[in-house]
Amino acid sequence: MARIAFILLTHKEPEAIIQQATRLTATGDYVAIHFDGRSDPGDFARITEALAGNPGVTFARRRYKCGWGEWSLVAATLSALRAASEDFPLATHFYMLSGDCMPIKSAEEAHEFLDAEDCDYIEAVDFFDGGWIKTGIKDERLTRYHLFNERRNKRLFYASLDLQRRLGIERKVPDDIRMMIGSQWWCLRRQTVEKLLKLCDKRPEIIRFFARTWIPDETFFQTLVPHVVPRDEIRSRTPTFLMFTDYGMPVTFYNDHYDLLVSQDYLFARKISPEAQELKAKLGVLWQAEGTRFAISNEGPGLFRFLAGRGRVGRRFAPRFWEGDAGLGRKHSLRIVVAKKWHVAKRLTAAIREQTDIAAVDYLFNEEAANLPDLGGTENTLAKRHRHRRALLRLLFEQFDSRQLVICLDPSALELISDFSGDRANIRILLIDTQFDDAYVRGHIGRVGLAGKNTSPELIERILPTVRADLEEETERLRDMSYADFHVISAVQDDELNTDAMMAFLDVPPQVAHDLVSTPKLFD
Incomplete structure (x- = not known):
């Protein structure tokens, strides 16, 4: 039977992390935690102290100071992945999660799902022709050197880009690498993880290349997994349910989304609002349930697009409040x-x-x-x-x-x-x-x-x-x-x-x- 080692990237809410790790390991699975190096040391001490007696929990060997869009996120993932691979030899699958993910199926259902097919679940589409990137820079994610964080140093980020354009500075993708892109939330088999880590050790130039790309957590694993695993053993989809708005922001789920979430053909959902305590409690109980069967309808994305579209013209369930009575x-x-x-x-x-x-x-x-x-x-x-x-x-x-x-x-x-x-x-x-x-x-x-x-x-x-x-x-x-x-x-x-x-x-x-x-x- 499948036993999952969850790779948990976190940076806040220590009590929620403790609860999440305790809940996930209660069903015989494992958790490897990376807690952001920029976060409060006191919070990290609370987490390590609370989980010290849990044999199903380990921590990344090195804590990185993570920034959105930076290589540090991939480095943190690799650090936690190596720790999980070494400390949990019985783990058959490695599942990437964030602190605001929650299960929308039972552990029993998740194990049966992973046992059903001997494959990896990772979204991987062609970087240049797949149409995955909707906004922002595209090819220049790879062809330019990214030395600054766009969110923390916007002026320097774009000044560096502009300078490289004017000087004609371009990087070349390694010849034997086909660039892929997709969601950073995946689930990989042990043999895939072991091959991937060996490839990283053997080809340091690949690490150097990705370390200067922009948003590499959407390209690193997505590119390398197809190079170590036959294509027919990859399901190009994420096992985690998530949706994005037209502005590229993740849709947040609240207490009244329980029925919608559990009816989707996914194992986990991102991202759950910190305020949705009722939803978190119900999903926490669901993870440890036995004998539960799920009616899959998969209406989430279509329903969201429909309601969002009707909302723009004031017809989402009722007229907008400022149009119902103008006086x-x-x-x-x-x-x-x-x-x-x-x-x-x-x-x-x-x-x-x-x-x-x-x-x-x-x-x-x-x-x-x-x-x-x-x-x-x-x-x-x-x-x-x-x-x-x-x-x-x-x-x-x-x-x-x-x-x-x-x-x-x-x-x-x-x-x-x-x-x-x-x-x-x-x-x-x-x-x-x-x-x-x-x-x-x-x-x-x-x-x-x-x-x-x-x-x-x-x-x-x-x-x-x-x-x-x-x-x-x-x-x-x-x-x-x-x-x-x-x-x-x-x-x-x-x-x-x-x-x-x-x-x-x-x-x-x-x-x-x-x-x-x-x-x-x-x-x-």
Whole structure:
């Protein structure tokens, strides 16, 4: 019967690694762990201490500092592979896994699957003609020298590529090697691993070649296995279920994917979300189950492509949330504080949050940090906020569980103000009218890029009147729009008038309104 030595590449979550190794070895299989040399030494100590008494666990002889796309990932794999080959002489198969892989079949089923055919499972298609690479550089993965990591040193990575192109520097693939490419998740027989390791020892020039290629974990094993094993003993597929988005990123699986995963014709799945604790628990139990039979439907990739495609046009199960109802709703009241001096408006919203139960955020369409709650990624970029402005506000009403919401806008945002004022919701506007002295206008000139550190004072003085007039014009245009529910407070206005304006704007008692407009240094 097959006995599997799992080659486990990890770099984080020591408790999850301990659980994974314990679970996999509980069925008589083995685990060889490589823990990234860049990771916390304390985490590695916890792993080695917890697994010290487990005879089915070994560790790579050398820990490499791994980087995505680098040779270090292959070197780490080889280190763990040699350790497993030496320490587990009864292992018949060697299965490559990562820390976020989980079984989607029982160990019993996995052993029967591997016993059924005397073959290796590794995806291997022609590098140049197979069409496997969808984005990024292709031939230059091999023909250029890759000395820098694209993710850590993007500028140096592409500068090096450009220099080699201009100088005509090209590497040649070894004459007797046919380059192949495929998924880095494979399962190889013992005899294949032994032949491969001997080839590495005998042909150091092959190691040197791959050590300077880009993303060699997708080409090294995929190229060498067909050189040591007859083609009819290779199944060009991965035994691990994984899918990629159009952007080349792995699809992540969550708690509600259990039924989909176990119905795929694979032994393991990548990648499982660290937050999917319920899914991990169920799959962990499944690995040790006996007598379980699986109905294979293999609908995963097709279903993903269909749903992803429908999602792009807003038809994945239901309309997109920002298209279902384009308005804020009659029951909601949006209060807009308009102020050119952002620090003044933010003092007011801070006071509103402190002294009332009304939800208040800051310049959410101008600043990343605007006292927003976590909205699941909808709020991450300013461009996304602008694009789905009303959807964002509906989410805020829902998140705060409130029918009232205060936001801040700059007077230059007349388009936004006009857009919101046309909504069926109750829209109220509070203008904080401020004076623009020379010091403020000079600061504004620098903030908007009209002048730099080395701009002459004479030039700044010449444009001061123009810029001040432009600032004042923004406020005048807002007044000219003649909104029905329009209120004004200012430092030069009578205290009673400010209080009345605040009462009308927020629907708060006179004392609360007075306290708000009397906020210390509000207009400073």
